[in-house]
Amino acid sequence: xxxxxxxxxxxxxxxxxxxxxxxxxxxxxxxxxxxxxxxxxxxxxxxxxxxxxxxxxxxxxxxxxxxxxxxxxxxxxxxxxxxxxxxxxxxxxxxxxxxxxxxxxxxxxxxxxxxxxxxxxxxxxxxxxxxxxxxxxxxxxxxxxxxxxxxxxxxxxxxxxxxxxxxxxxxxxxxxxxxxxxxxxxxxxxxxxxxxxxxxxxxxxxxxxxxxxxxxxxxxxxxxxxxxxxxxxxxxxxxxxxxxxxxxxxxxxxxxxxxxxxxxxxxxxxxxxxxxxxxxxxxxxxxxxxxxxx
Numbered sequence: 001x002x003x004x005x006x007x008x009x010x011x012x013x014x015x016x017x018x019x020x021x022x023x024x025x026x027x028x029x030x031x032x033x034x035x036x037x038x039x040x041x042x043x044x045x046x047x048x049x050x051x052x053x054x055x056x057x058x059x060x061x062x063x064x065x066x067x068x069x070x071x072x073x074x075x076x077x078x079x080x081x082x083x084x085x086x087x088x089x090x091x092x093x094x095x096x097x098x099x100x101x102x103x104x105x106x107x108x109x110x111x112x113x114x115x116x117x118x119x120x121x122x123x124x125x126x127x128x129x130x131x132x133x134x135x136x137x138x139x140x141x142x143x144x145x146x147x148x149x150x151x152x153x154x155x156x157x158x159x160x161x162x163x164x165x166x167x168x169x170x171x172x173x174x175x176x177x178x179x180x181x182x183x184x185x186x187x188x189x190x191x192x193x194x195x196x197x198x199x200x201x202x203x204x205x206x207x208x209x210x211x212x213x214x215x216x217x218x219x220x221x222x223x224x225x226x227x228x229x230x231x232x233x234x235x236x237x238x239x240x241x242x243x244x245x246x247x248x249x250x251x252x253x254x255x256x257x258x259x260x261x262x263x264x265x266x267x268x269x270x271x272x273x274x275x276x277x278x279x280x281x282x283x284x285x286x287x288x289x290x291x292x293x294x
Contacts, residue, residue: 001040003062008081010067012055017043019051024115024293025087028054029079031097031123031270032209033169035061037187038096042272045280049293050092055082057102059205061191064198070205071212072098076105083113092116092292094283096272097244098123098213101223108226116292118235118283121242121250121269123213125220130248135172143210153203162192175241175268184273227257233290234260237282239267239274261286 002016015036019026026046028039036054043052056063058078059070068074079102083091092115095103100122107114126132143149156165166188170177177185195202216223234257238250247264254262263282265271271279287293 001036001043006082006086008067008078008085010058011063012058012067012078012082013062014053014055014082014086017047017052017054019047019049020294021051022294023050025089025091026050026052026293027079027083027087027091027093028052029093029095029099029103030054030057030060031095031099031121032213033060033206034097034099035191037061037184037191038270039272040184040187041181041276042280045276046283049284049287053087055079055086057099057209059202059209062194064195065201065205070209072102072209072216073105073212075102075209076109079103079106080110080113083110090115092118092287094118094120095122096120097269098209100124101213101216104223104226104230107232108229111231114232116233116235116287116290117230118237118286120237120272120279121239121245122236123217123245124249124253125217125223127246127249127252130246130252132246133243136244140210140214143207144214149207150203153206157196157203162189162196166192170273172243173269174274175239175266176274179274224256227253233286233292235263235283235286236260237263237265237271237279239265239269239271241267242269244269261289 006012030038035056039054046052057075058067059065090113093103100119107117142152238247240247265275267274
């Protein structure tokens, strides 16, 4: 994993996971509060078949807040610039959670830059009968309260050790955190400590991104139009134990857009960390089916 920075209207951190020089590019896009580290278990399984890279979106990871606004629409434009200026050719996007929303908006706005789109537990409109996890409902409700949200998150960063913050986040995102190797958790702790030291506006960046995501979901018509407009192959993968985005909402998307490929896994919100081998099998099969990889 080679780390680098690109000037895309601001300093953007990205990593090259490698791959054969003549293989097609695949770009991995993390979710809310995530980073390039979310892909360290999946990426090596893809590199025999693709050139794999990942970026840290504005406000997250080592990009921090210096790359501009951290809203989903601003990050969709940032991803477009990354594809155009760094990748330099059409790529397959693989987006998780908020990164799925960002990737969808990018693909809809710049279809010439996206050959295929794989959405892994993406943020999608809430289905009428979908159950919202009470803890998730409370967390996002607090994020909407001016003043209170910032105080709560700043206090959390100031009083809880990075290890505890990481483990609590993984407990919410995973069906079983025990499936993750200790190395993955340790790397996340180191990066969390680094962000606390080097990105003093991390709380504001997170809240801006979170609130913008909720605004898109609160008025979903434009988002539905973006999803329906996609002409490239789309794969939708969702964990049946996802607490952050109910599987019922993913099933509603799959029913509304039946030309998309749809797969469910025995996983939580981040199957790329919990079940990377199973996920890579579905992803590579879909890539081959649509001739998106060699």
